[in-house]
Amino acid sequence: MLKVGLLGAGRIAGVHATAISSHPGSTLVAVSDINTAAAEKIAAQYGAQAHDTSAILEDSAIDAVLIATSTDTHSDLIERATAAGKAVLCEKPVDLSLARARACQKAVSSIGRPVMIGFNRRFDPNFSALKKAVDAGEIGKPELLSITSFDPAPPPVSYIKVSGGLFRDMMIHDFDMANFIMGAPPVTVTAVGSSIVDTEIGAAGDVDTAVVTLTYADGRIAVIKNSRRAVYGYDQRVELLGSEGLLQAQNILENTVVKSTTKGVTGAKPTYFFLERYMPAYAAEWAAFVEAVKGGTPLPVTLEDGVAALAMAEAATLSIKTGSPVSLASLLD
Numbered sequence: 212m213l214k215v216g217l218l219g220a221g222r223i224a225g226v227h228a229t230a231i232s233s234h235p236g237s238t239l240v241a242v243s244d245i246n247t248a249a250a251e252k253i254a255a256q257y258g259a260q261a262h263d264t265s266a267i268l269e270d271s272a273i274d275a276v277l278i279a280t281s282t283d284t285h286s287d288l289i290e291r292a293t294a295a296g297k298a299v300l301c302e303k304p305v306d307l308s309l310a311r312a313r314a315c316q317k318a319v320s321s322i323g324r325p326v327m328i329g330f331n332r333r334f335d336p337n338f339s340a341l342k343k344a345v346d347a348g349e350i351g352k353p354e355l356l357s358i359t360s361f362d363p364a365p366p367p368v369s370y371i372k373v374s375g376g377l378f379r380d381m382m383i384h385d386f387d388m389a390n391f392i393m394g395a396p397p398v399t400v401t402a403v404g405s406s407i408v409d410t411e412i413g414a415a416g417d418v419d420t421a422v423v424t425l426t427y428a429d430g431r432i433a434v435i436k437n438s439r440r441a442v443y444g445y446d447q448r449v450e451l452l453g454s455e456g457l458l459q460a461q462n463i464l465e466n467t468v469v470k471s472t473t474k475g476v477t478g479a480k481p482t483y484f485f486l487e488r489y490m491p492a493y494a495a496e497w498a499a500f501v502e503a504v505k506g507g508t509p510l511p512v513t514l515e516d517g518v519a520a521l522a523m524a525e526a527a528t529l530s531i532k533t534g535s536p537v538s539l540a541s542l543l544d
């Protein structure tokens with residue numbers, strides 16, 4: 212039985228607490244948060260203890276920690292947890308700073324403990340089926356990838372100000388999805404963006420609507436579209452055109468009823484947001500982590516994957532400022 216400490220007791224921590232407790236091979240033993248009441252609440256809910264982070268890291272009976280704290284704490288906690296001998300699953304992104312994330316990667320590689328980054332969308336049953344079909348050569352050679360990722364409504368501007376911006380906070384998932392499906396990082400990243408949904412987001416120095424084009428060494432192209440507002444719900448689709456066909460992963464709808472009348476044909480909206488859409492993916496992500504840690508097998512998502520996606524976010528941020536394509540290699544020298 213893998214004994215687990217949960218660092219952070221906010222919104223996404225609740226999802227992970229459920230996954231850890233529901234898995235037959237893991238048990239949640241301790242929870243920490245700088246907001247003690249939040250830690251106590253989740254701990255009580257799952258039969259765990261509320262402790263401070265240092266106590267969890269020093270407890271030799273705890274095998275693994277799941278880091279679900281605010282983004283600016285991730286690199287520090289990954290380093291502290293691995294130095295204490297824990298296996299780590301850390302939420303995305305690795306850090307707000309690429310330089311800090313790379314320093315963390317270097318420190319962790321010398322320690323040698325397993326670190327997985329929480330790119331849960333890789334474990335979505337639809338996206339993983341699409342990936343299997345690509346890898347099996349079912350559409351020949353992939354040529355053009357399109358990722359659509361629209362949130363139903365923008366977060367408060369107070370969140371935008373500490374989020375690291377749309378590319379590090381939101382599109383980071385899509386950068387990782389592109390790397391997952393294409394199987395290699397792009398050569399260039401070109402971004403355009405605007406704050407057309409909420410001018411306050413623009414005043415805070417961020418964009419709420421963006422398109423990024425990725426080019427690959429062998430001529431493949433990917434396009435990622437993000438918006439902080441889609442009034443009909445969480446829009447999460449992937450389409451891949453290959454030399455012998457097309458793969459499409461469509462939205463999950465609230466129900467499958469289609470109404471056909473003299474007025475037209477209508478159906479249900481997509482599920483509202485990530486907590487509805489990706490719940491099975493969070494459980495599958497945790498199961499994959501437990502399997503790899505217990506079996507001593509390679510992790511399905513690595514710290515290197517987290518740094519690669521963050522480099523693309525940094526490139527997109529730079530591209531918006533300069534109006535030019537940014538070479539990924541220039542950021543990773």
Ligand SMILES: NC(=O)c1ccc[n+]([C@@H]2O[C@H](COP(=O)([O-])OP(=O)(O)OC[C@H]3O[C@@H](n4cnc5c(N)ncnc54)[C@H](O)[C@@H]3O)[C@@H](O)[C@H]2O)c1
Binds near residue numbers: 223243244245246380
């Ligand atoms: N993979 C996903 O789908 C997904 C979804 C949401 C959030 N996230 C990521 O998860 C992280 C948390 O997001 P959230 O929405 O749950 O935020 P949140 O603000 O609800 O929760 C963060 C919690 O961390 C606590 N915290 C901050 N610093 C701490 C420290 N040093 N030690 C202990 N606790 C500390 C805060 O008090 C808060 O309770 C972010 O990095 C975010 O990017 C990922």
